[in-house]
Amino acid sequence: MTDFNKITESDSNYTDLEKMSVEKCTYAINQEDQKVANAVQQVLPSINQLINAILPKMKLGGRLFYIGAGTSGRLGVLDASECPPTFGVDKNKVLGLIAGGDVALRDAVENAEDSTTQAWKDLSTYNIGENDCLIGIAASGTTPYVLGGINEARRNNITTGAITCNPQSPLAIAAQYPVEVVVGPEFLTGSSRMKAGTAQKMILNKISTTLMIQLGKVKGNKMVDMQLNNEKLFQRGVKMIQKEKNISNEEAANLLRTHKSVRNVLGHG
Template sequence: MSFIKTTEQSSKYNHLEKMTLKELLSNINNEDKTVPLAVEQVIPNIENLVYQIVERMKKGGRLFYIGAGTSGRLGILDASECPPTFGVSYNLVIGIIAGGDSAIRKAVEFAEDSRTQCWKDLQEYSINSNDTVIGIAASRTTPYVIGALEKCNENNILTACITCNKNSPMSKVSKHPIEVIVGPEFVTGSSRMKAGTAQKITLNMISTSVMILLGKIKGNKMVDMQLSNQKLIERGTKMLIDELEISQNEAKSLLLKHLNVRDAINYYKNGNR
């Protein structure tokens, strides 16, 4: 079957410059409403992948996101939020972007065109067969990502991808392809819109469910979060008040002593006051 880039097809809307602001916003919103429904179609694929990731992480494996441009930035965003949210090491979920960290803020020309560079980037982390590598790309056949996925397959490293086109070259080299088909963008070819939203939703689902299965959530609370600002200290204090039925002063004192909600709960419930 031939590969057709639906994310590059012409928008269903025309003469955008003639629309009122309300029409622009309403039409963008109407297109965005279709994204969660597209993600829903691939939940079984996400489920299979998450089980595989968790199994490997329990053996010491890590999760890598690789991508270029918007897709690479979304991977870095998701990876960077795991340590403060779930209290895990910054070396557990790692985002790598074509062109290096400078490409997070400013595009690096032709960085995504090398089929060998991403594998070299992964080598810096001593990647191994317990790890998982997820390639992220909306509409392109990104050589940077495809080359790395091929090398990962050769080295028995689990591969997956998140893309918004059916039967893409990237899907063909991934053991667990996740194809979220969102259709043409409101602005033709602007895959930072629906495709980017679909990728962000999917990444949220993967990392959050992985962390829950690894025991990083208690009830529905982020009991292992890093207390990196006053807002999070207040949130942690409220968690202790609700869980232990103690006063605010006692809860805050307990939290500041242990600097971790889970540890504070365990300390208190073990009879320590």
């Protein structure tokens, strides 16, 4: 494993946290949080390269997979799970896998991230292939579960990306399209669910949202393909139609009930 500076484990810029007042604590965390957006901005070219590598395969019917452990895995699952309701895509278009399986979304699963072979076993249950793409998410860039999955995907000619917060990490070296977002030491030393997690969430938002826009799942600035699976979303759709067609709320609601989606009502596809 290549030697590198693991910034995510470096000492916090703050000491004696237990002596801080509530006000000082939240202020200091907020000061650190403000560094995240700037760090993400610095890696936009890498994010763009990754999106541009994924997009042609998804246009041909390929899928996007995320793999991660702990916070990173949960963030991948979260982003994937939001794609069907937001963009109306099939639940298997974007998939998030976490070390330890779904139980790990709520509870830590002992040693789940330490296997270098389990990720590929998990991915194989979905028949991952050359038309698909895989993004490994690991703040440290050293998680065996993620590294093993990326390395095996490369051996199987699958396009690979990575999101990590340590430059020149093993994961960044292993993936074809690494995004290395350096957010610096955490307020609480080593707690990468904080700034590192925030950065990963921001990058995942950019990747999935931009892909779905490019795949035609958005009209103007509206989620015209969103699933109308609760009253809040139904009413959001009604407002879109009402504004676009300049009709009453009741007329818009009746159209949406009849045609089942905002896109169908607006006649775009």
